[in-house]
Amino acid sequence: MSSLSDRLKSLGVKVGAQDLPAPQPRRGPGIEAVVPGRVHQTSNGETYIIDSNYPPDYRYGNLGLSFSASLATLAEWVVKGNRELHERLCQCSPQAFAFLDIETTGLQGGTGTYAFLVGVGRLEEGGFHLAQFFLRDPIEEQAQLLALEEFLGPCQALVTYNGKAFDVPLLNTRYLIQGWKTPLPGLMHVDLLPVARKLWRERLPSRTLGNIETFILGARRTQEDVPGWMIPQMYFDYLRTGDAHFLEGIFYHNAMDVLAMAALLNHVTFALEDPTRAALEKGEDLIGMAKMYEDMGRMDEAVALYQQSLEHELPGELYWNTVERLSFIKKRMGDYPGAIALWQQAAGQKQIYACVELAKYYEHQMRDYTESARWTQAALDIIHAPGYPRYARQEWNADLLHRLDRLKKKM
Structure with a gap:
């Protein structure tokens, strides 16, 4: 029976290192001189590993790398109702998490893309241990993958940033191409990108990890860092020349990504466990947490978080969108006095939906057709005021006229 590699080859998939340039005789310092590490022997050859250890009190920006808050709330949001997975995730100790980030030969993924640098961090008794598995030569990929699997052995869960869409599928592909079972599906997975998008959508126009570091974690990278889009070409240049002097920035970039994820998990778990104690200073953050x-x-x-957010200074549109969102939650909960107060506030600012909701309330709940007609007419006055958008007027006009006609017949 043909092997998986043979079947992939028959389909035109390039297996192994033949699609990457072979390393040339060195024209500059090798990786061992630029980024000191160790050669790790596996059953499938050697791989190069750089170990970095950070003390227990190390802080990335304003935050430490270990979390002491409960995972319960974050886990509840992540697992989307899977009670068994929620229980398993909550039982994980901080030491059971592996923080993973990869640097690749291409930004699109696919079978021809290699993870030439895999950075994985985990909490240990002596602090935070970061291991970076580097492909000095593409032929060392089997050894790299074996060493990575060995390092992940004690871990029960992964933490990534966009890892569900990129890092994990790409690594799964690399194991598959070797004809091996990938170890990653056996690990629970917390992808912090969806969390960041939910929490900081209102405050940050872009939720890249770099922006999260700067505006949420209070971290600043040094000039050693390199832009992510440059990294594939820098590795190809290394393979072509054997000169590793410009790779130091890639290792720094990868290390900072891993540390940022650890600090971010600490921040998110603490804030979600008790938003009041977290003393969030931005109303936008309270809105994200409320969502x-x-x-x-x-x-x-x-409701408590939305109400608290309205006590902060918010951009006008966001403020009124939050009032609207909160009013409908109160309506669904049966808190009509609370909803009415918000609708009256919004109607005073000519928010059309608020007039309509008040008209509905007085017609269907109070049977006060005169008051309902008053709010319906108020809505009509708003949409027929000079400068009101024509498309919005067309959207509302027929329904409002129909409602007013019905109410007049009931009066």
Whole structure:
């Protein structure tokens, strides 16, 4: 029976290192001189590993790398109702998490893309241990993957940033191409990118890890860092010339990504465990957190956070969008006095939906057709005011006229 590699070759998939340039005689310092590490022997050859250890009190920006807060709330949001997975994730100790980030020969993925540098960090008794598995030569990939699997052995869960879409599928492909079973599906997975998008969508126009570091973690990278888009070509240049002097920035970039994920998990778990104690200073952050609680169906906590956010200075559009969102939650919860107060506030600012909701309330809940007609007419006055967008007027006009006609017949 043909092997997986043979079947892939028959389909035109390049297996192994033949699609990468072979290393040339060195024209400059080798990797051992630029980034000191160790040669690790496996059953499939050697791989090069750089170990870095950070003390327990190390801080990345404003935050430490270990978390002491409960994972329960974050896990509840991540697992989307899977009770068994939630329980397993909550039982994980901080030492059971592996923080993973890869640097690759291409930004699109695919069978021809190699993870030439895999950075993995985990908490140990002496602090935070970061191991970076580097392909000095593409022919060392089997040894690299074996060493990575060995390092992940004690871990029960992965933490990544966009890892579900990129890092993990790419590594799974690399194991598959070797004809091996990948170890990654056996690990629970916390991808922090969806968390960041939910929490900071209102505050940050871009939720790249770099922006999260700067504006949330309070971290600043040094000039050693290199832009991610440059990294594939820098590795190809290394393979072509054997000169590793410009790779130091890639190792720094990868290390900072891993440390940032550890600090971010610490921040998120602490804030979600007790938003009040977290003393969030931005109303936008409270809104993001409220949306997470709303996703989980924890409406009392969501309402409290939305109300707290309205006490902060918010951009006008965001403020009124939050008032609208909060009013409908209160309506669904049966808190009509709370919803009415918000609708009246919004109607005073000519928010059309608020007038319509008040008209509905007085017609269907109070049977006060005169008051309902008053709010319906108020809505019509808004949409027929000079400068009101024509498309919006067309959207509302027919329904409002129909409602007003129906109310007049009931009066």
